Amino acid sequence: MLRIQQREQGNAVDICEEQPEDWHEVEALMDLCFAPGRTALSSYRLRDRVDPVRDLCLLLRQDGTIRAAIRYWPVRVAGQEVLLLGPIAVHPTAQGEGLGAWLMRESLHRAAEMGWARVMLVGDAPYYSRFGFQKLDHVEMPPPTNPDRVLGLELQPGAWVDIQGQVARETDPDTALAHEDLSGRPDCQPADPAKETPHG
Numbered sequence: 775m776l777r778i779q780q781r782e783q784g785n786a787v788d789i790c791e792e793q794p795e796d797w798h799e800v801e802a803l804m805d806l807c808f809a810p811g812r813t814a815l816s817s818y819r820l821r822d823r824v825d826p827v828r829d830l831c832l833l834l835r836q837d838g839t840i841r842a843a844i845r846y847w848p849v850r851v852a853g854q855e856v857l858l859l860g861p862i863a864v865h866p867t868a869q870g871e872g873l874g875a876w877l878m879r880e881s882l883h884r885a886a887e888m889g890w891a892r893v894m895l896v897g898d899a900p901y902y903s904r905f906g907f908q909k910l911d912h913v914e915m916p917p918p919t920n921p922d923r924v925l926g927l928e929l930q931p932g933a934w935v936d937i938q939g940q941v942a943r944e945t946d947p948d949t950a951l952a953h954e955d956l957s958g959r960p961d962c963q964p965a966d967p968a969k970e971t972p973h974g
């Protein structure tokens with residue numbers, strides 16, 4: 775199991791892979807960071823009954839408590855394997871301290887080492903562009919999803935070239951599910967919509 779320790783603001787922070795017994799604590803963190811009903815979001819339909827990519831689901835622990843988490847799922851676009859990044863969440867009291875960037879960079883590095891070619895997410899370009907994500911013009915998430923928030927990153931040169939179409943669940947690699955089957959609420963709502971916290 776990956777276990778690296780870094781010192782953040784005086785307290786040691788461990789990075790480790792999420793274990794099955796961590797599931798509920800991570801869910802609680804996600805519930806804290808996102809609006810109620812987050813699992814009704816359309817991107818969750820792509821995760822239904824599909825196992826996450828466990829080697830890339832990482833946690834940051836401080837004093838035994840999970841401070842941040844990132845998860846990934848496999849999806850398909852035009853029959854090709856794609857990593858769907860998210861959700862990622864940092865505890866509200868620890869946001870802005872670089873924990874999100876740490877999880878992003880570590881997990882993307884590991885994804886590249888594992889041989890994944892391309893990653894996508896639904897989120898704010900102003901945040902995710904710092905990691906190299908750009909708008910995917912011809913990749914369609916299930917509605918209702920703002921197309922400006924559909925972003926991609928190549929882990930291998932040219933990996934997104936000519937990959938276009940609807941995003942499909944990994945369990946249905948040959949047939950993109952009809953969008954009406956996958957539709958849900960607009961993707962990635964912040965915990966406090968009044969704050970207009972962005973992210974995806």
Ligand SMILES: CC(C)(COP(=O)(O)OP(=O)(O)OC[C@H]1O[C@@H](n2cnc3c(N)ncnc32)[C@H](O)[C@@H]1OP(=O)(O)O)[C@@H](O)C(=O)NCCC(=O)NCCS
Pocket residue numbers: 807808860861862863864865868869870871872873874875876897898900901962963964965971972973974
């Ligand atoms: C989005 C999130 C994961 C970022 O993690 P973090 O640890 O707080 O962010 P970092 O410390 O790595 O980065 C901070 C920087 O990102 C910027 N930033 C954070 N969210 C941003 C956004 N949505 N758009 C633009 N910039 C953003 C901050 O302004 C700061 O900028 P600076 O470096 O110029 O000062 C975290 O804030 C979070 O969990 N938010 C709530 C849940 C969420 O929205 N998750 C993403 C959707 S899947």
